[in-house]
Amino acid sequence: MALTGLDIFKLTPKKNCKDCGFPTCLAFSMKVAAGAMEIEKCPYMSDEALEKLSEATAPPMKALKVGNGDCEFKLGGETVLFRHEKTFVNRNRFAVMFTDELSDGHIEAKLDNIKKVNYVRIGEDMHVEIAALKYMGDKDKYVNLVKKVKESGVSLAYMLICEDPNVLQEALELVKNENPIVYGVNNENYEAMVNLVKDNKLPLGLKCEGIEELYNLVEKVQGLDYKELVLGTEGPTAKETFKNAVQIRRMALKDQDRKFGYPSVVFANELAKDNKYMEVAMSSLFTLKYGSIIVLEDIDYAKALPLFALRQNVYTDPQRPMRVEPDVYPVNGADENSPVLVTVDFALTYFIVAGEVERSKAPTWLAIPDAGGYSVLTAWAAGKFGAMSIAKFIKESGIADKTKSRKLVLPGLVAVLKGELEDELPDWEIVVGPEEAMHLPKFLKQLSQEEAANA
Amino acid sequence: MAFKMSVQEYKGKINEVEIGKGEKAIKLGGQQTLAFYDFDGDTGNSQKIGIEITDVYPEEWVTGLKEFYGDAAKNPAEWAKFVEEKLNPDFICLRLQGADPNELDKSPEECAEVAKAVVEAIQLPLVIAGTGNHEKDAKVFEKVTAAVEGYNCLFLAATEENYKSVGAAAGLAYGHKVGAESSVDINLAKQLNVLLDQLGVKYEDIVMHIGCSAAGYGFEYLVSTVDRIRLAALAQNDKTLQMPIITPVSFETWGVKETIAEESDAPDWGDREERGITMEVTTATSILSVGADAVIVRHPKSLETMKDFVCQFA
Numbered sequence: 001m002a003l004t005g006l007d008i009f010k011l012t013p014k015k016n017c018k019d020c021g022f023p024t025c026l027a028f029s030m031k032v033a034a035g036a037m038e039i040e041k042c043p044y045m046s047d048e049a050l051e052k053l054s055e056a057t058a059p060p061m062k063a064l065k066v067g068n069g070d071c072e073f074k075l076g077g078e079t080v081l082f083r084h085e086k087t088f089v090n091r092n093r094f095a096v097m098f099t100d101e102l103s104d105g106h107i108e109a110k111l112d113n114i115k116k117v118n119y120v121r122i123g124e125d126m127h128v129e130i131a132a133l134k135y136m137g138d139k140d141k142y143v144n145l146v147k148k149v150k151e152s153g154v155s156l157a158y159m160l161i162c163e164d165p166n167v168l169q170e171a172l173e174l175v176k177n178e179n180p181i182v183y184g185v186n187n188e189n190y191e192a193m194v195n196l197v198k199d200n201k202l203p204l205g206l207k208c209e210g211i212e213e214l215y216n217l218v219e220k221v222q223g224l225d226y227k228e229l230v231l232g233t234e235g236p237t238a239k240e241t242f243k244n245a246v247q248i249r250r251m252a253l254k255d256q257d258r259k260f261g262y263p264s265v266v267f268a269n270e271l272a273k274d275n276k277y278m279e280v281a282m283s284s285l286f287t288l289k290y291g292s293i294i295v296l297e298d299i300d301y302a303k304a305l306p307l308f309a310l311r312q313n314v315y316t317d318p319q320r321p322m323r324v325e326p327d328v329y330p331v332n333g334a335d336e337n338s339p340v341l342v343t344v345d346f347a348l349t350y351f352i353v354a355g356e357v358e359r360s361k362a363p364t365w366l367a368i369p370d371a372g373g374y375s376v377l378t379a380w381a382a383g384k385f386g387a388m389s390i391a392k393f394i395k396e397s398g399i400a401d402k403t404k405s406r407k408l409v410l411p412g413l414v415a416v417l418k419g420e421l422e423d424e425l426p427d428w429e430i431v432v433g434p435e436e437a438m439h440l441p442k443f444l445k446q447l448s449q450e451e452a453a454n455a
Numbered sequence: 456m457a458f459k460m461s462v463q464e465y466k467g468k469i470n471e472v473e474i475g476k477g478e479k480a481i482k483l484g485g486q487q488t489l490a491f492y493d494f495d496g497d498t499g500n501s502q503k504i505g506i507e508i509t510d511v512y513p514e515e516w517v518t519g520l521k522e523f524y525g526d527a528a529k530n531p532a533e534w535a536k537f538v539e540e541k542l543n544p545d546f547i548c549l550r551l552q553g554a555d556p557n558e559l560d561k562s563p564e565e566c567a568e569v570a571k572a573v574v575e576a577i578q579l580p581l582v583i584a585g586t587g588n589h590e591k592d593a594k595v596f597e598k599v600t601a602a603v604e605g606y607n608c609l610f611l612a613a614t615e616e617n618y619k620s621v622g623a624a625a626g627l628a629y630g631h632k633v634g635a636e637s638s639v640d641i642n643l644a645k646q647l648n649v650l651l652d653q654l655g656v657k658y659e660d661i662v663m664h665i666g667c668s669a670a671g672y673g674f675e676y677l678v679s680t681v682d683r684i685r686l687a688a689l690a691q692n693d694k695t696l697q698m699p700i701i702t703p704v705s706f707e708t709w710g711v712k713e714t715i716a717e718e719s720d721a722p723d724w725g726d727r728e729e730r731g732i733t734m735e736v737t738t739a740t741s742i743l744s745v746g747a748d749a750v751i752v753r754h755p756k757s758l759e760t761m762k763d764f765v766c767q768f769a
Contacts, residue, residue: 082686084679116723121671215458238767243494250461277760280733284670284740285764288678301724305713306737309671316675348673355672355711438587442557 003053005030011049012042019043035059035079061252061261063090064203064228067157068178071129075203075230075292076263081253084318091315092287094307095130095159095295097269098149100141107145110298111152117304122322122347126308128156130181132295135162139170146171150178159183159205159265159293165192176200181230181293183207183265187217194226205265207232211244218259229262230292238271238282242289249290263292272297280307287311322347323373328399329366331357338363339407339447340399341433342390344371344379352437360441362448365403369393376411387417391424400427407447409433463488463495465689469748470659470697471500474546474609474632475580481545483662483748484699489685490746491768501769503545503749504739504761505582507705508534510561510569511553516709519728520754532572539577544758548582548611548703548751549573554595555586563595567602574603582609582634582751584703589616600624600631611703612636612664615643618650626656634701639666639676641683641696648695662749663698669708670737678745685746702742705753708734732756740764 009029020041022028031037032053039045039053063077073093080086096110118127131149135142146160158180162168168182183205185193190206197204206221206229208214214231221229231248235241245264252261266286272279280303283294287310296303316322323345330338331354343353345368357364369389371379379385394400394408408428410417412435421430434443464487471485486499510531513521521528527537535547549570553561574581583599585592596610597620612634613621625631633656637643644665651661665681668674681700687693708714714731716724724730735757739750743765752758 082679082682083675084683211460212458239491239493242491242768246492247461247494250463254463255461275760275763277732277736277756278763280736281740281760281764284737285744288741288744302726302729302733305724305730306670306734309669309713310674310737310741313671313673313675314678318675318679348676351672351711358712358715359710439557 003033005033008032008039008053011045011053013044015044017044058258059261060256060258061249062227062229062263064230064263066093066179066181066203067129070155071157072179073129073157076261078249078253081250083314087317087319088315090292091311092291093129093157093293094283094299095132095293096128096299097132097134097267097295097297098145099134099136100138100145101136102145104148107148108152111149111154113299114154114156117299117301121309121312122324124312126304126312128296128299130159130293130295131156132159132161132183133171135160135164135167135171135184139167142167143170143174146174150175157181161205163189165189165196168193168196172196172202176202179203181205183230183232185217185221187213187220190217190221191224194221194224197228198226201228203228203230205230205232207234210235211247214244215259218262222259231260231262231264233264233266233291234270241266241271242285245286245290264290265293265295266291267295269295269297276303279303283307284310288314321373324350324368326368326370326393328397328402329354329368330363331366332361332363334363334365334403336402336404337451338365338403339405339409339431339444339451340365340367340394340403341409342367342369342394343411344374344376344385345369346371346373346375346379349375349437353440356437356440357444360444362441362444364444365399367394367397367399367408369397376413380414380417385414387420387424390417391421394425394428405451407431407451409443409447411435460494463492465496465692467689467692467697469499469688469699470661472632472659472662472699474582474607474662476605476607477578479578479580480607481580483701487689489689490744493768500748502743502747502765504758504765505546505548505749505751506538506542506544506755506758507548507550507703507751507753508538508573509550509552510566511559516753517728517731523755531569532576535573535579535581536576539579542755542758544579544762546580546582546749547573547577548584550584550706551586551595551599554591556588556591558586563598566595567598570599570608571602574606574608580608581606582611582701584611584706584751589614593617593620596621597624600629603631604629607631609662609701610634611701613647613651615647615650618647619654622651622654622656626651626660627654631660633661634664635661635698636664637666639668639673639680641680641687644680644684645693645695648698652695658694658698661698663700664702665700667702667704667707667738667742669711669713669734670741671713672707672711674738674741677742681742681745681747699748700746701749701751702739702747703751704735704739704742705751705757708738709753728754732760736760 012025163184181203233244268282372384415432469484488495609632610625626633
C-alpha cells in the first residue's frame with residue numbers, strides 16, 4: 001500500500017523546523033512518499049505515526065550495505081523496472097571468483113588482475129568490487145584462501161560462498177568485521193546460517209533449485225526475523241536464470257511483494273562455461289536486467305572496458321546528464337602547434353567529438369568549458385555556452401601558453417557566436433567548424449593543410 | 456502469501472517482417488513480449504545476427520580480420536560468398552562505403568553493379584547500408600533498389616531528409632523492405648514511420664533503425680528509447696511503433712577509443728582485436744536484451760557468440 005505525500009504530511013508535526021534537512025514538512029513528506037528519504041529523518045514523529053508509516057513507506061526493494069571502509073557500497077534499493085520511469089539507483093557490482101581449488105599462483109594472478117584493472121571513467125572509479133570466495137570441499141585450503149585474499153591488501157568486499165556453517169564459522173572469524181556477504185543458505189541449513197550472521201547483521205545469500213522454492217525459503221528466513229538478504233538466481237540454464245532475475249525484480253517492484261525485495265546474485269562465469277565472450281554477453285544482459293552482483297571468472301581490460309562503460313551508462317540518472325570535467329584536453333598528442341577546438345561538457349557530445357577528432361589523427365586541443373552539462377544548442381539557448389563564457393574559459397584555462405596556434409574552432413551549430421567571440425578574443429582567429437561531428441576528420445585535415453601551406 | 460509468477464500480457468504485437476528469398480529468408484519480430492520474456496507469452500522469431508562487409512577493401516579494419524578474409528575482401532561478391540560458406544550468419548550486410556562523397560564518391564551505377572553481384576552470389580538475405588550521407592544515399596538507393604529487384608533486401612536507411620526517395624524506391628517501386636532511421640528518440644522514430652505510411656509504404660514493410668552507439672557512449676539513451684518504443688508497441692498497442700528493430704552495432708563499436716587504440720598506445724589494455732570483440736558483444740547483447748530483433752556485427756567471434764547466446768534463449 002503506497003501512501004501519498006499528503007497522507008504522510010498529516011502525520012508530521014507540521015512545524016517546518018527544517019531539522020530533517022528540508023525547508024518544509026510537506027517537502028519532506030513528498031520525498032518520503034517518493035521513497036527517496038526515510039521517515040526516521042524527522043525526529044519529531046510520534047511512535048504511533050512511525051509504526052503506521054514504516055510498513056507503508058518501506059521501499060519495495062531493500063537497499064543493503066555490503067563491505068566496509070573503502071569498499072563499502074549499497075546494493076538494491078531500486079524503485080523502477082525501466083530506467084526512464086525514474087532512474088536506477090545503486091549500480092550492479094562485479095565480483096571475481098576464487099575457490100579453494102586454485103593454486104597459490106593462480107590466486108595471486110587473479111588478485112594482480114584485479115589490481116591492474118583500476119581506472120577512472122567520467123569521474124567514476126572502475127574496478128572489481130567483490131571477491132567471491134567459493135568453498136569446494138577443502139576446509140583448510142578455504143580458510144587459507146580467505147586469509148590470502150584478505151592479506152593481499154587489495155581493496156575488496158567479500159562474498160563467502162559456502163553451505164557448511166562449520167566451515168563458514170572459521171572463515172568468518174577472519175572477515176566478519178568487513179561486512180561480507182554470506183552466500184549459501186538453503187532449506188537445510190537456514191537456521192544455523194541465520195545464527196551465524198545475526199550478531200553482525202551480515203548480508204545473507206539464499207539459493208534454491210527453483211524460484212518458488214526460493215520464495216518459500218525467503219519466507220522461512222524472514223520468519224526468523226532476518227531481513228538482510230541477497231537472492232541467488234541460479235537456474236540450470238541461462239534462460240532459467242534470466243527468468244529468475246526478472247521475476248524477482250518484477251514481483252518486488254511491480255507486485256510489491258517484499259519477499260523478493262532484495263538484491264540478486266548472478267554467476268555469469270558459470271553460465272559462460274569457460275567462454276570469455278559468452279561471459280561478457282551474459283554480464284551485459286544481467287547488467288541491464290536486474291543482476292545486483294555479477295560474478296566473473298577473472299578480469300582484464302577487454303572485459304572491463306565495455307562492461308563498466310555499459311554499467312555507467314545504464315545507471316546514469318536520466319534527469320541528470322553525465323558531464324565531463326571542464327578542462328583543456330590534448331587529443332592525438334596535441335602540442336604547441338595544434339589548433340583548439342571548443343565544445344560543451346555534456347558527456348555524450350564530448351565523447352562523440354573526441355572520438356571523431358581521434359579518428360582524424362590530427363593533434364588537437366579540446367577545450368571544454370562549463371556549459372551546464374547540456375548539448376551545444378541547448379547550452380547556447382540556456383545562456384551557458386556564449387561568447388562571454390567561452391572567451392573567459394579560453395583566457396583562464398591557460399591554453400594560450402600551451403599552443404602557439406591561435407585558431408579556435410567553434411561548433412558549426414553556434415556559428416552565430418563568431419563575431420562576438422572575435423571581439424572578446426582579438427588574438428584568436430575564430431574558425432567555424434562543421435555542424436555534425438562526423439565531418440570533423442575532413443575538416444581538421446583541411447585545417448592542418450591550410451596551416452602547413454601558410455607556414 | 457503463496458508464490459505466484461508475475462505474468463505480463465500485452466495486447467500489442469510486433470510486426471513480422473520477412474527479408475530475403477527462398478529457404479534462407481529470415482523473419483524478424485512477431486513477438487508479444489519483451490526480449491527473452493517467454494514466461495509472458497509468445498516471443499516470436501528469434502533474434503537474427505548479420506555480418507558486415509563493405510564494397511571497398513576495409514583498410515582500417517583490425518589486422519586479424521583482414522588476414523581472415525584475405526583476398527576475398529577485395530571483391531564484395533567473393534567476400535559475401537566466403538561469409539556465407541564459412542560463417543553462416545543469418546544475413547549479410549553490404550555497406551556501400553565507397554559511395555561516400557568524402558571518400559571515393561563512387562557513382563550510383565557502380566554501387567548498383569556491386570550490390571547485384573553480391574545478391575546473386577549468395578542465398579542469404581541481404582541488408583544494404585548506405586553511406587550515412589542522406590543526399591547521396593537517396594541517389595545510390597534509387598539505382599541499387601532497381602538492380603536487386605526481386606531479392607527482397609532491407610535498405611538502411613530512409614531518414615527524415617530522404618525518406619521520400621528511399622521509401623519510394625525501396626518500399627514502393629521495387630518491393631524491398633525499408634529501414635527507417637531516426638536518431639535515438641521515440642517521437643522521431645514514430646514520426647518517420649508515419650511519414651513513410653503517408654507515402655504509401657506499408658507498416659509491414661518497415662524495419663526501424665532507431666540509432667546506435669557503443670556501450671559507454673550515451674548507450675543509456677538507446678536503452679531507454681527502445682524500452683519506451685517496445686512498451687508503447689506492446690502495452691499501448693501503438694501501431695506506428697510495432698516495427699521490428701535492426702541495430703548496426705559494428706558501425707559504431709569499432710570506432711571508439713576502446714577499440715581503435717593500438718596495443719602500443721595502451722599496453723595495459725591488451726590485444727586490440729579482443730577489445731573489439733568484447734565491445735561488439737557487450738553492445739549487441741545489450742541492445743538485443745532491450746528489444747532489437749537483429750544486429751549487425753563485424754567479427755566472426757562476435758557472430759558465433761551472439762548466435763550461441765540467442766540460441767540459449769530460444
